[in-house]
Amino acid sequence: xxxxxxxxxxxxxxxxxxxxxxxxxxxxxxxxxxxxxxxxxxxxxxxxxxxxxxxxxxxxxxxxxxxxxxxxxxxxxxxxxxxxxxxx
Amino acid sequence: xxxxxxxxxxxxxxxxxxxxxxxxxxxxxxxxxxxxxxxxxxxxxxxxxxxxxxxxxxxxxxxxxxxxxxxxxxxxxxxxxxxxxxxxxxxxxxxxxxxxxxxxxxxxxxxxxxxxxxxxxxxxxxxxxxxxxxxxxxxxxxxxxxxxxxxxxxxxxxxxxxxxxxxxxxxxxxxxxxxxxxxxxxxxxxxxxxxxxxxxxxxxxxxxxxxxxxxxxxxxxxxxxxxxxxxxxxxxxxxxxxxxxxxxxxxxxxxxxxxxxxxxxxxxxxxxxxxxxxxxxxxxxxxxxxxxxxxxxxxxxxxxxxxxxxxxxxxxxxxxxxxxxxxxxxxxxxxxxxxxxxxxxxxxxxxxxxxxxxxxxxxxxxxxxxxxxxxxxxxxxxxxxxxxxxxxxxxxxxxxxxxxxxxxxxxxxxxxxxxxxxxxxxxxxxxxxxxxxxxxxxxxxxxxxxxxxxxxxxxxxxxxxxxxxxxxxxxxxxxxxxxxxxxxxxxxxx
Numbered sequence: 001x002x003x004x005x006x007x008x009x010x011x012x013x014x015x016x017x018x019x020x021x022x023x024x025x026x027x028x029x030x031x032x033x034x035x036x037x038x039x040x041x042x043x044x045x046x047x048x049x050x051x052x053x054x055x056x057x058x059x060x061x062x063x064x065x066x067x068x069x070x071x072x073x074x075x076x077x078x079x080x081x082x083x084x085x086x087x088x
Numbered sequence: 089x090x091x092x093x094x095x096x097x098x099x100x101x102x103x104x105x106x107x108x109x110x111x112x113x114x115x116x117x118x119x120x121x122x123x124x125x126x127x128x129x130x131x132x133x134x135x136x137x138x139x140x141x142x143x144x145x146x147x148x149x150x151x152x153x154x155x156x157x158x159x160x161x162x163x164x165x166x167x168x169x170x171x172x173x174x175x176x177x178x179x180x181x182x183x184x185x186x187x188x189x190x191x192x193x194x195x196x197x198x199x200x201x202x203x204x205x206x207x208x209x210x211x212x213x214x215x216x217x218x219x220x221x222x223x224x225x226x227x228x229x230x231x232x233x234x235x236x237x238x239x240x241x242x243x244x245x246x247x248x249x250x251x252x253x254x255x256x257x258x259x260x261x262x263x264x265x266x267x268x269x270x271x272x273x274x275x276x277x278x279x280x281x282x283x284x285x286x287x288x289x290x291x292x293x294x295x296x297x298x299x300x301x302x303x304x305x306x307x308x309x310x311x312x313x314x315x316x317x318x319x320x321x322x323x324x325x326x327x328x329x330x331x332x333x334x335x336x337x338x339x340x341x342x343x344x345x346x347x348x349x350x351x352x353x354x355x356x357x358x359x360x361x362x363x364x365x366x367x368x369x370x371x372x373x374x375x376x377x378x379x380x381x382x383x384x385x386x387x388x389x390x391x392x393x394x395x396x397x398x399x400x401x402x403x404x405x406x407x408x409x410x411x412x413x414x415x416x417x418x419x420x421x422x423x424x425x426x427x428x429x430x431x432x433x434x435x436x437x438x439x440x441x442x443x444x445x446x447x448x449x450x451x452x453x454x455x456x457x458x459x460x461x462x463x464x465x466x467x468x469x470x471x472x473x474x475x476x477x478x479x480x481x482x483x484x485x486x487x488x489x490x491x492x493x494x495x496x497x498x499x500x501x502x503x504x505x506x507x508x509x510x511x512x513x514x515x516x517x518x519x520x521x522x523x524x525x526x527x528x529x530x531x532x533x534x535x536x537x538x539x540x541x542x543x544x545x546x547x548x549x550x551x552x553x554x555x556x557x558x559x560x561x562x563x564x565x566x567x568x569x570x571x572x573x574x575x576x577x578x579x580x581x582x
Contacts, residue, residue, distance in 0.1 A: 030501025034297020035262055035276070037499055038342050039506040048518040048562050048582050050569075051500055063501050 025065035197244035205388030232266030235535035245283035284332030290339035302345035308361025347381030414440035
Protein backbone atom coordinates (compact mmCIF):
# COMPACT_ATOMS: atom_id res chain seq x y z
CA UNK A 1 0.00 0.00 0.00
CA UNK A 2 1.42 3.35 -0.99
CA UNK A 3 0.41 6.90 -0.58
CA UNK A 4 -1.13 7.93 -3.86
CA UNK A 5 1.23 10.68 -4.82
CA UNK A 6 3.73 10.93 -7.60
CA UNK A 7 7.04 9.72 -6.29
CA UNK A 8 8.85 8.50 -9.36
CA UNK A 9 12.33 7.23 -8.76
CA UNK A 10 13.25 8.83 -12.07
CA UNK A 11 12.31 12.29 -10.80
CA UNK A 12 14.10 11.69 -7.52
CA UNK A 13 17.25 10.52 -9.33
CA UNK A 14 17.11 13.48 -11.69
CA UNK A 15 16.84 15.93 -8.78
CA UNK A 16 19.79 14.21 -7.08
CA UNK A 17 21.88 14.75 -10.20
CA UNK A 18 20.82 18.41 -10.43
CA UNK A 19 21.69 18.91 -6.77
CA UNK A 20 25.18 17.45 -7.22
CA UNK A 21 25.92 19.24 -10.48
CA UNK A 22 24.66 22.68 -9.50
CA UNK A 23 25.14 22.60 -5.72
CA UNK A 24 21.53 23.52 -5.16
CA UNK A 25 21.20 22.26 -1.60
CA UNK A 26 17.57 21.29 -1.04
CA UNK A 27 15.62 20.87 -4.25
CA UNK A 28 12.13 19.46 -4.50
CA UNK A 29 9.00 19.32 -6.61
CA UNK A 30 5.56 20.18 -5.26
CA UNK A 31 2.12 19.90 -6.78
CA UNK A 32 -0.53 22.56 -6.45
CA UNK A 33 -3.88 21.83 -4.80
CA UNK A 34 -5.83 25.06 -4.38
CA UNK A 35 -3.63 27.24 -2.17
CA UNK A 36 -1.57 24.28 -1.12
CA UNK A 37 1.75 23.18 -2.58
CA UNK A 38 2.10 19.56 -1.67
CA UNK A 39 5.48 17.80 -1.57
CA UNK A 40 6.00 15.18 -4.25
CA UNK A 41 9.66 14.23 -4.10
CA UNK A 42 13.13 15.65 -3.83
CA UNK A 43 15.80 16.51 -1.30
CA UNK A 44 15.13 18.46 1.86
CA UNK A 45 16.66 21.91 2.46
CA UNK A 46 19.89 22.02 4.44
CA UNK A 47 18.85 25.07 6.43
CA UNK A 48 16.35 27.89 6.54
CA UNK A 49 16.09 29.98 3.40
CA UNK A 50 13.39 31.31 1.13
CA UNK A 51 13.42 28.72 -1.65
CA UNK A 52 13.44 29.98 -5.21
CA UNK A 53 10.45 28.82 -7.26
CA UNK A 54 10.53 27.71 -10.86
CA UNK A 55 7.29 26.94 -12.60
CA UNK A 56 7.15 23.55 -14.29
CA UNK A 57 3.54 23.95 -15.41
CA UNK A 58 0.28 25.14 -13.86
CA UNK A 59 0.23 22.19 -11.45
CA UNK A 60 3.89 21.65 -10.61
CA UNK A 61 6.60 23.86 -9.16
CA UNK A 62 10.30 23.30 -8.56
CA UNK A 63 11.61 24.68 -5.25
CA UNK A 64 15.32 25.21 -4.84
CA UNK A 65 17.38 26.30 -1.85
CA UNK A 66 20.47 27.67 -3.66
CA UNK A 67 19.39 28.56 -7.20
CA UNK A 68 22.48 30.57 -8.24
CA UNK A 69 24.07 27.90 -10.40
CA UNK A 70 20.97 26.46 -12.03
CA UNK A 71 19.48 29.71 -13.23
CA UNK A 72 21.09 29.47 -16.66
CA UNK A 73 19.96 25.88 -17.13
CA UNK A 74 16.52 26.25 -15.61
CA UNK A 75 14.60 25.95 -18.88
CA UNK A 76 16.20 22.60 -19.68
CA UNK A 77 15.69 21.40 -16.11
CA UNK A 78 12.02 22.34 -15.90
CA UNK A 79 11.41 20.92 -19.39
CA UNK A 80 12.92 17.62 -18.30
CA UNK A 81 10.83 17.62 -15.13
CA UNK A 82 7.67 18.35 -17.10
CA UNK A 83 8.47 15.42 -19.34
CA UNK A 84 8.99 13.14 -16.35
CA UNK A 85 5.94 14.35 -14.45
CA UNK A 86 3.32 14.78 -17.12
CA UNK A 87 4.94 13.19 -20.14
CA UNK A 88 5.19 16.26 -22.34
CA UNK B 89 -36.08 11.74 5.89
CA UNK B 90 -35.81 8.94 3.32
CA UNK B 91 -32.98 10.88 1.65
CA UNK B 92 -31.05 11.03 4.90
CA UNK B 93 -31.54 7.31 5.44
CA UNK B 94 -30.25 6.39 2.01
CA UNK B 95 -27.30 8.78 2.43
CA UNK B 96 -26.43 7.06 5.69
CA UNK B 97 -26.55 3.67 4.00
CA UNK B 98 -24.12 4.80 1.31
CA UNK B 99 -21.44 6.07 3.64
CA UNK B 100 -19.36 3.09 4.69
CA UNK B 101 -17.35 1.40 1.96
CA UNK B 102 -16.32 -1.93 3.38
CA UNK B 103 -13.56 -2.40 0.83
CA UNK B 104 -11.99 0.85 2.09
CA UNK B 105 -11.64 -0.81 5.48
CA UNK B 106 -10.81 -4.39 4.54
CA UNK B 107 -7.86 -3.46 2.34
CA UNK B 108 -5.96 -2.16 5.36
CA UNK B 109 -6.65 -5.00 7.79
CA UNK B 110 -4.04 -7.60 8.60
CA UNK B 111 -5.52 -11.09 8.90
CA UNK B 112 -8.89 -9.46 9.22
CA UNK B 113 -7.91 -7.58 12.39
CA UNK B 114 -7.33 -3.91 13.07
CA UNK B 115 -4.12 -2.65 14.67
CA UNK B 116 -5.55 -2.02 18.13
CA UNK B 117 -5.24 -5.12 20.25
CA UNK B 118 -7.00 -4.31 23.53
CA UNK B 119 -5.55 -7.25 25.44
CA UNK B 120 -2.02 -6.47 24.33
CA UNK B 121 -2.37 -2.83 25.41
CA UNK B 122 -3.73 -3.76 28.82
CA UNK B 123 -0.98 -6.36 29.27
CA UNK B 124 1.74 -3.84 28.48
CA UNK B 125 0.35 -1.29 30.91
CA UNK B 126 0.27 -3.99 33.58
CA UNK B 127 3.67 -5.45 32.68
CA UNK B 128 5.51 -2.15 33.14
CA UNK B 129 3.90 -1.20 36.45
CA UNK B 130 7.21 -0.32 38.12
CA UNK B 131 9.64 0.72 35.43
CA UNK B 132 13.34 0.79 36.24
CA UNK B 133 14.65 4.35 36.67
CA UNK B 134 17.61 3.81 34.39
CA UNK B 135 15.36 2.46 31.66
CA UNK B 136 13.07 5.45 32.04
CA UNK B 137 16.04 7.76 31.59
CA UNK B 138 17.10 5.83 28.48
CA UNK B 139 13.58 6.36 27.15
CA UNK B 140 13.96 10.09 27.81
CA UNK B 141 17.12 10.09 25.70
CA UNK B 142 15.41 8.22 22.88
CA UNK B 143 12.58 10.73 22.85
CA UNK B 144 15.08 13.59 22.86
CA UNK B 145 16.57 12.09 19.70
CA UNK B 146 13.09 12.52 18.15
CA UNK B 147 12.39 8.83 17.79
CA UNK B 148 8.87 7.49 18.22
CA UNK B 149 8.68 5.33 21.32
CA UNK B 150 7.59 1.70 21.27
CA UNK B 151 4.34 0.75 23.03
CA UNK B 152 6.42 -0.86 25.82
CA UNK B 153 8.33 2.37 26.35
CA UNK B 154 5.13 4.41 26.40
CA UNK B 155 3.64 1.97 28.91
CA UNK B 156 6.70 2.48 31.10
CA UNK B 157 6.29 6.26 31.05
CA UNK B 158 2.60 5.95 31.83
CA UNK B 159 3.57 4.07 34.99
CA UNK B 160 6.17 6.54 36.24
CA UNK B 161 5.02 7.68 39.68
CA UNK B 162 8.28 9.05 41.07
CA UNK B 163 7.86 12.83 41.40
CA UNK B 164 11.51 13.50 40.55
CA UNK B 165 11.22 11.51 37.34
CA UNK B 166 8.01 13.32 36.46
CA UNK B 167 9.81 16.62 36.93
CA UNK B 168 12.55 15.35 34.61
CA UNK B 169 9.89 14.33 32.13
CA UNK B 170 8.58 17.91 32.11
CA UNK B 171 12.03 19.21 31.26
CA UNK B 172 12.48 16.62 28.53
CA UNK B 173 9.07 17.48 27.07
CA UNK B 174 9.98 21.14 26.81
CA UNK B 175 13.40 20.35 25.33
CA UNK B 176 11.79 18.15 22.66
CA UNK B 177 9.32 20.85 21.77
CA UNK B 178 12.08 23.45 21.59
CA UNK B 179 14.23 21.20 19.42
CA UNK B 180 11.44 20.40 16.95
CA UNK B 181 9.42 23.63 16.94
CA UNK B 182 11.52 26.21 18.81
CA UNK B 183 9.64 28.45 21.25
CA UNK B 184 6.73 29.24 19.00
CA UNK B 185 3.08 28.46 19.61
CA UNK B 186 0.74 28.40 16.64
CA UNK B 187 -2.75 29.79 17.17
CA UNK B 188 -5.95 28.97 15.37
CA UNK B 189 -9.70 29.18 15.82
CA UNK B 190 -12.39 26.56 15.39
CA UNK B 191 -15.21 27.50 13.04
CA UNK B 192 -18.30 25.34 13.42
CA UNK B 193 -20.29 25.23 10.19
CA UNK B 194 -23.10 22.88 11.01
CA UNK B 195 -24.47 20.92 13.94
CA UNK B 196 -26.83 18.55 12.16
CA UNK B 197 -25.64 15.03 12.83
CA UNK B 198 -26.96 11.58 11.98
CA UNK B 199 -25.04 9.95 14.82
CA UNK B 200 -26.21 9.51 18.35
CA UNK B 201 -23.08 9.43 20.51
CA UNK B 202 -23.98 9.34 24.18
CA UNK B 203 -21.48 12.03 25.21
CA UNK B 204 -22.17 14.56 22.44
CA UNK B 205 -24.46 17.57 22.59
CA UNK B 206 -24.99 17.35 18.84
CA UNK B 207 -26.33 13.76 18.93
CA UNK B 208 -29.37 13.29 16.74
CA UNK B 209 -31.89 12.61 19.48
CA UNK B 210 -30.91 15.67 21.53
CA UNK B 211 -33.96 17.87 21.08
CA UNK B 212 -32.67 20.92 22.99
CA UNK B 213 -29.96 21.78 20.44
CA UNK B 214 -30.76 24.55 17.95
CA UNK B 215 -29.70 23.08 14.59
CA UNK B 216 -28.18 25.18 11.86
CA UNK B 217 -25.92 24.98 8.82
CA UNK B 218 -24.14 28.15 7.72
CA UNK B 219 -25.10 29.54 4.33
CA UNK B 220 -22.46 30.85 1.90
CA UNK B 221 -23.06 34.40 3.09
CA UNK B 222 -22.79 33.39 6.72
CA UNK B 223 -19.52 31.55 6.08
CA UNK B 224 -18.11 34.70 4.50
CA UNK B 225 -19.32 36.81 7.43
CA UNK B 226 -17.77 34.47 9.99
CA UNK B 227 -14.48 34.46 8.07
CA UNK B 228 -14.44 38.24 7.77
CA UNK B 229 -14.79 38.47 11.54
CA UNK B 230 -12.06 35.88 12.18
CA UNK B 231 -9.58 37.18 9.60
CA UNK B 232 -10.50 40.85 9.66
CA UNK B 233 -11.30 41.67 13.27
CA UNK B 234 -9.56 39.00 15.34
CA UNK B 235 -6.61 38.32 13.06
CA UNK B 236 -6.58 34.55 12.72
CA UNK B 237 -4.69 33.06 9.79
CA UNK B 238 -5.51 29.43 10.45
CA UNK B 239 -8.87 27.78 11.08
CA UNK B 240 -10.16 24.36 11.88
CA UNK B 241 -13.52 23.98 10.17
CA UNK B 242 -15.85 21.65 12.08
CA UNK B 243 -18.80 19.76 10.58
CA UNK B 244 -21.37 17.31 11.85
CA UNK B 245 -21.93 14.09 9.90
CA UNK B 246 -25.00 14.83 7.82
CA UNK B 247 -25.94 15.16 4.12
CA UNK B 248 -26.42 18.90 4.72
CA UNK B 249 -22.67 19.12 5.39
CA UNK B 250 -21.47 16.48 2.94
CA UNK B 251 -18.17 16.59 1.11
CA UNK B 252 -19.42 19.06 -1.51
CA UNK B 253 -20.48 21.42 1.26
CA UNK B 254 -17.10 20.99 2.93
CA UNK B 255 -15.23 21.68 -0.33
CA UNK B 256 -17.36 24.74 -1.06
CA UNK B 257 -16.87 26.12 2.42
CA UNK B 258 -13.09 25.73 2.13
CA UNK B 259 -13.15 27.70 -1.11
CA UNK B 260 -15.33 30.39 0.46
CA UNK B 261 -13.09 30.78 3.49
CA UNK B 262 -9.97 30.99 1.32
CA UNK B 263 -11.62 33.63 -0.87
CA UNK B 264 -11.96 36.22 1.90
CA UNK B 265 -9.47 39.09 1.98
CA UNK B 266 -10.19 41.95 4.38
CA UNK B 267 -8.47 45.31 4.70
CA UNK B 268 -7.12 45.74 8.22
CA UNK B 269 -5.11 48.38 10.09
CA UNK B 270 -1.88 48.20 8.05
CA UNK B 271 -2.31 45.29 5.69
CA UNK B 272 -4.97 42.72 4.95
CA UNK B 273 -6.48 39.79 6.79
CA UNK B 274 -6.82 36.40 5.19
CA UNK B 275 -7.14 32.79 6.25
CA UNK B 276 -4.05 31.05 4.94
CA UNK B 277 -4.65 27.53 6.12
CA UNK B 278 -7.93 25.66 6.59
CA UNK B 279 -7.84 22.43 8.52
CA UNK B 280 -10.91 20.22 8.60
CA UNK B 281 -12.47 18.28 11.47
CA UNK B 282 -15.18 16.12 9.99
CA UNK B 283 -16.51 12.60 9.94
CA UNK B 284 -14.48 9.90 8.23
CA UNK B 285 -14.70 10.25 4.46
CA UNK B 286 -14.30 7.99 1.47
CA UNK B 287 -11.11 8.05 -0.59
CA UNK B 288 -12.69 9.86 -3.55
CA UNK B 289 -14.18 12.45 -1.21
CA UNK B 290 -10.80 13.03 0.39
CA UNK B 291 -9.31 13.58 -3.05
CA UNK B 292 -11.91 16.30 -3.54
CA UNK B 293 -10.69 18.05 -0.40
CA UNK B 294 -7.09 17.74 -1.55
CA UNK B 295 -8.07 19.54 -4.76
CA UNK B 296 -9.42 22.54 -2.86
CA UNK B 297 -6.36 22.86 -0.64
CA UNK B 298 -7.24 21.24 2.67
CA UNK B 299 -4.66 21.73 5.44
CA UNK B 300 -4.78 19.00 8.07
CA UNK B 301 -7.58 16.45 8.01
CA UNK B 302 -8.49 15.77 11.61
CA UNK B 303 -10.63 12.94 12.95
CA UNK B 304 -10.54 11.72 16.53
CA UNK B 305 -11.12 8.07 17.31
CA UNK B 306 -12.79 9.26 20.55
CA UNK B 307 -11.86 5.99 22.30
CA UNK B 308 -9.55 3.25 21.06
CA UNK B 309 -11.09 0.73 23.45
CA UNK B 310 -13.38 -1.45 21.33
CA UNK B 311 -15.93 -2.30 24.00
CA UNK B 312 -16.29 1.29 25.18
CA UNK B 313 -16.46 2.49 21.60
CA UNK B 314 -19.37 0.16 20.93
CA UNK B 315 -21.06 1.24 24.13
CA UNK B 316 -21.05 5.00 23.45
CA UNK B 317 -21.62 4.86 19.67
CA UNK B 318 -24.87 3.05 18.89
CA UNK B 319 -24.35 0.23 16.40
CA UNK B 320 -27.07 1.38 14.02
CA UNK B 321 -25.22 4.64 13.31
CA UNK B 322 -22.32 5.35 10.95
CA UNK B 323 -20.10 6.20 13.87
CA UNK B 324 -20.92 2.84 15.38
CA UNK B 325 -18.43 1.29 12.94
CA UNK B 326 -15.10 1.37 14.84
CA UNK B 327 -12.97 0.33 11.89
CA UNK B 328 -14.47 2.84 9.44
CA UNK B 329 -13.29 5.54 11.79
CA UNK B 330 -9.98 3.92 12.71
CA UNK B 331 -8.85 3.67 9.11
CA UNK B 332 -9.95 7.11 7.95
CA UNK B 333 -6.38 8.41 8.13
CA UNK B 334 -5.18 5.53 5.98
CA UNK B 335 -7.73 6.62 3.40
CA UNK B 336 -6.71 10.26 3.77
CA UNK B 337 -3.03 9.52 3.20
CA UNK B 338 -3.86 7.25 0.30
CA UNK B 339 -5.93 10.06 -1.21
CA UNK B 340 -2.97 12.44 -1.04
CA UNK B 341 -3.80 14.42 2.10
CA UNK B 342 -0.36 15.25 3.49
CA UNK B 343 -1.19 16.15 7.05
CA UNK B 344 -3.49 14.14 9.28
CA UNK B 345 -4.49 14.85 12.88
CA UNK B 346 -5.49 12.15 15.34
CA UNK B 347 -6.94 12.39 18.83
CA UNK B 348 -8.94 10.79 21.58
CA UNK B 349 -11.69 12.16 23.75
CA UNK B 350 -10.26 11.61 27.20
CA UNK B 351 -12.78 10.47 29.77
CA UNK B 352 -14.61 7.82 27.80
CA UNK B 353 -12.20 5.10 28.93
CA UNK B 354 -8.98 4.80 30.98
CA UNK B 355 -6.62 7.59 29.87
CA UNK B 356 -3.67 5.17 29.89
CA UNK B 357 -5.34 3.00 27.27
CA UNK B 358 -6.11 6.00 25.06
CA UNK B 359 -2.49 7.20 25.18
CA UNK B 360 -1.37 3.73 24.10
CA UNK B 361 -3.99 3.75 21.34
CA UNK B 362 -2.68 7.05 19.99
CA UNK B 363 0.87 5.71 19.97
CA UNK B 364 -0.21 2.56 18.14
CA UNK B 365 -2.07 4.73 15.65
CA UNK B 366 0.97 6.95 15.04
CA UNK B 367 3.24 3.94 14.60
CA UNK B 368 0.77 2.28 12.22
CA UNK B 369 0.69 5.37 9.98
CA UNK B 370 4.48 5.68 10.10
CA UNK B 371 4.95 2.04 9.12
CA UNK B 372 2.38 2.05 6.32
CA UNK B 373 2.91 5.52 4.84
CA UNK B 374 6.16 6.86 6.26
CA UNK B 375 4.16 9.77 7.70
CA UNK B 376 2.96 10.00 11.27
CA UNK B 377 0.27 12.32 12.58
CA UNK B 378 0.87 15.99 11.94
CA UNK B 379 -0.98 16.71 15.17
CA UNK B 380 -2.34 14.91 18.20
CA UNK B 381 -5.30 16.25 20.19
CA UNK B 382 -6.33 15.20 23.68
CA UNK B 383 -9.61 16.93 24.59
CA UNK B 384 -11.31 16.01 27.84
CA UNK B 385 -15.03 15.41 28.17
CA UNK B 386 -16.83 18.66 28.92
CA UNK B 387 -20.45 19.32 29.94
CA UNK B 388 -22.92 19.49 27.05
CA UNK B 389 -26.58 20.42 26.92
CA UNK B 390 -28.96 17.68 27.99
CA UNK B 391 -26.18 15.10 28.06
CA UNK B 392 -26.27 13.26 31.40
CA UNK B 393 -23.75 10.64 30.24
CA UNK B 394 -20.94 13.12 30.89
CA UNK B 395 -21.84 13.69 34.53
CA UNK B 396 -21.97 9.95 35.06
CA UNK B 397 -18.79 9.07 33.15
CA UNK B 398 -16.50 7.09 35.45
CA UNK B 399 -13.26 7.62 33.54
CA UNK B 400 -13.16 11.41 33.68
CA UNK B 401 -9.53 12.51 33.78
CA UNK B 402 -8.19 14.44 36.78
CA UNK B 403 -5.97 17.46 36.25
CA UNK B 404 -2.98 15.53 37.55
CA UNK B 405 -3.51 12.67 35.10
CA UNK B 406 -4.20 15.17 32.32
CA UNK B 407 -0.79 16.71 32.91
CA UNK B 408 0.83 13.32 32.82
CA UNK B 409 -0.87 12.15 29.66
CA UNK B 410 0.33 15.27 27.86
CA UNK B 411 3.90 14.58 28.97
CA UNK B 412 3.75 10.94 27.91
CA UNK B 413 2.32 11.85 24.50
CA UNK B 414 4.93 14.58 24.02
CA UNK B 415 7.71 12.07 24.60
CA UNK B 416 6.11 9.16 22.76
CA UNK B 417 5.47 10.93 19.44
CA UNK B 418 8.14 13.61 19.68
CA UNK B 419 7.83 15.07 16.18
CA UNK B 420 4.09 15.65 16.28
CA UNK B 421 2.21 18.88 16.89
CA UNK B 422 0.30 18.87 20.18
CA UNK B 423 -2.99 20.76 20.30
CA UNK B 424 -4.33 22.16 23.56
CA UNK B 425 -7.73 23.76 23.16
CA UNK B 426 -9.84 26.31 24.98
CA UNK B 427 -11.98 23.50 26.34
CA UNK B 428 -9.50 23.61 29.21
CA UNK B 429 -9.70 26.36 31.81
CA UNK B 430 -7.12 29.11 31.78
CA UNK B 431 -5.18 27.90 34.82
CA UNK B 432 -4.70 24.45 33.30
CA UNK B 433 -3.70 25.89 29.94
CA UNK B 434 -1.19 28.22 31.53
CA UNK B 435 0.36 25.27 33.31
CA UNK B 436 0.52 22.60 30.62
CA UNK B 437 1.51 24.94 27.82
CA UNK B 438 5.07 24.36 29.14
CA UNK B 439 4.82 20.60 28.57
CA UNK B 440 5.49 20.75 24.87
CA UNK B 441 2.29 22.17 23.44
CA UNK B 442 2.65 23.53 19.90
CA UNK B 443 -0.82 24.79 18.98
CA UNK B 444 -3.71 26.40 20.78
CA UNK B 445 -6.85 28.39 20.05
CA UNK B 446 -8.11 31.75 21.29
CA UNK B 447 -11.09 34.07 20.91
CA UNK B 448 -12.83 30.75 20.59
CA UNK B 449 -16.55 30.51 19.88
CA UNK B 450 -18.14 27.22 19.06
CA UNK B 451 -21.75 28.27 18.54
CA UNK B 452 -22.82 28.09 14.89
CA UNK B 453 -22.48 31.62 13.55
CA UNK B 454 -21.25 32.94 16.89
CA UNK B 455 -18.28 34.98 15.64
CA UNK B 456 -20.28 37.36 13.49
CA UNK B 457 -23.10 37.47 16.04
CA UNK B 458 -20.44 38.76 18.43
CA UNK B 459 -22.25 37.10 21.29
CA UNK B 460 -20.07 37.10 24.37
CA UNK B 461 -22.03 34.59 26.40
CA UNK B 462 -21.81 30.88 25.80
CA UNK B 463 -25.12 29.36 24.75
CA UNK B 464 -25.16 25.68 25.51
CA UNK B 465 -28.06 25.02 23.14
CA UNK B 466 -25.95 26.35 20.28
CA UNK B 467 -22.70 24.55 20.99
CA UNK B 468 -21.30 21.06 21.33
CA UNK B 469 -19.88 21.62 24.82
CA UNK B 470 -18.81 24.44 27.15
CA UNK B 471 -15.40 26.01 26.65
CA UNK B 472 -13.20 26.72 29.65
CA UNK B 473 -10.95 29.57 28.53
CA UNK B 474 -12.58 32.58 26.90
CA UNK B 475 -9.47 34.71 26.51
CA UNK B 476 -9.26 36.77 23.35
CA UNK B 477 -6.42 36.20 20.91
CA UNK B 478 -4.91 39.51 21.99
CA UNK B 479 -4.96 38.47 25.64
CA UNK B 480 -3.59 35.01 24.96
CA UNK B 481 -0.77 36.34 22.80
CA UNK B 482 0.19 38.77 25.54
CA UNK B 483 0.18 36.00 28.14
CA UNK B 484 2.24 33.70 25.92
CA UNK B 485 4.75 36.48 25.29
CA UNK B 486 5.11 36.99 29.03
CA UNK B 487 5.98 33.27 29.26
CA UNK B 488 8.59 33.77 26.53
CA UNK B 489 6.61 32.07 23.74
CA UNK B 490 6.25 33.77 20.41
CA UNK B 491 2.88 33.34 18.74
CA UNK B 492 3.22 32.13 15.20
CA UNK B 493 0.75 32.55 12.37
CA UNK B 494 3.05 30.69 10.06
CA UNK B 495 1.44 28.69 7.29
CA UNK B 496 4.55 28.66 5.13
CA UNK B 497 5.20 24.93 4.92
CA UNK B 498 2.26 23.99 2.83
CA UNK B 499 2.71 26.87 0.45
CA UNK B 500 6.21 25.85 -0.61
CA UNK B 501 5.92 22.10 -0.61
CA UNK B 502 7.32 21.52 2.88
CA UNK B 503 4.64 18.96 3.65
CA UNK B 504 4.17 15.24 4.05
CA UNK B 505 7.37 13.19 3.89
CA UNK B 506 9.51 16.30 3.58
CA UNK B 507 8.22 17.99 6.72
CA UNK B 508 8.48 14.73 8.63
CA UNK B 509 12.20 14.60 7.80
CA UNK B 510 12.66 18.24 8.76
CA UNK B 511 10.79 17.80 12.03
CA UNK B 512 12.71 14.70 13.00
CA UNK B 513 16.07 16.33 12.31
CA UNK B 514 15.19 19.54 14.13
CA UNK B 515 15.60 21.62 10.96
CA UNK B 516 11.97 22.67 10.86
CA UNK B 517 12.46 24.49 14.15
CA UNK B 518 14.69 27.00 12.38
CA UNK B 519 12.00 27.73 9.82
CA UNK B 520 9.51 27.98 12.68
CA UNK B 521 11.57 30.61 14.44
CA UNK B 522 12.02 32.85 11.42
CA UNK B 523 8.43 32.57 10.25
CA UNK B 524 7.12 33.11 13.76
CA UNK B 525 8.99 36.43 13.96
CA UNK B 526 7.64 37.60 10.61
CA UNK B 527 4.04 36.55 11.14
CA UNK B 528 4.00 37.79 14.72
CA UNK B 529 5.21 41.18 13.56
CA UNK B 530 2.45 41.28 10.96
CA UNK B 531 -0.12 40.51 13.62
CA UNK B 532 1.20 43.13 16.02
CA UNK B 533 1.05 45.76 13.30
CA UNK B 534 -2.43 44.81 12.12
CA UNK B 535 -4.39 43.78 15.20
CA UNK B 536 -2.63 44.17 18.56
CA UNK B 537 -3.75 46.38 21.43
CA UNK B 538 -1.14 48.87 22.62
CA UNK B 539 -0.33 46.75 25.64
CA UNK B 540 0.21 43.60 23.58
CA UNK B 541 2.21 45.51 21.01
CA UNK B 542 4.66 46.62 23.70
CA UNK B 543 5.11 43.15 25.17
CA UNK B 544 5.31 41.65 21.68
CA UNK B 545 7.91 44.06 20.35
CA UNK B 546 10.16 43.35 23.33
CA UNK B 547 9.89 39.62 22.61
CA UNK B 548 10.61 40.13 18.92
CA UNK B 549 13.77 42.08 19.73
CA UNK B 550 14.95 39.19 21.87
CA UNK B 551 14.17 36.73 19.07
CA UNK B 552 16.00 38.84 16.48
CA UNK B 553 19.08 38.92 18.69
CA UNK B 554 18.93 35.15 19.01
CA UNK B 555 18.73 34.70 15.24
CA UNK B 556 21.66 37.08 14.74
CA UNK B 557 23.74 35.01 17.13
CA UNK B 558 22.65 31.50 16.17
CA UNK B 559 21.69 31.79 12.50
CA UNK B 560 23.88 34.60 11.16
CA UNK B 561 23.63 33.25 7.60
CA UNK B 562 19.96 34.20 7.34
CA UNK B 563 19.89 37.24 9.59
CA UNK B 564 20.22 39.80 6.79
CA UNK B 565 17.46 38.16 4.77
CA UNK B 566 15.25 38.02 7.83
CA UNK B 567 15.79 41.72 8.48
CA UNK B 568 15.05 42.53 4.86
CA UNK B 569 11.67 40.76 5.16
CA UNK B 570 11.07 42.27 8.57
CA UNK B 571 11.58 45.78 7.27
CA UNK B 572 9.38 45.11 4.27
CA UNK B 573 6.61 43.97 6.61
CA UNK B 574 7.01 47.14 8.66
CA UNK B 575 6.56 49.04 5.40
CA UNK B 576 3.25 47.35 4.63
CA UNK B 577 4.11 44.15 2.71
CA UNK B 578 2.51 40.95 3.96
CA UNK B 579 2.90 37.19 3.75
CA UNK B 580 6.67 36.96 3.41
CA UNK B 581 8.08 33.68 4.64
CA UNK B 582 11.01 31.26 4.66
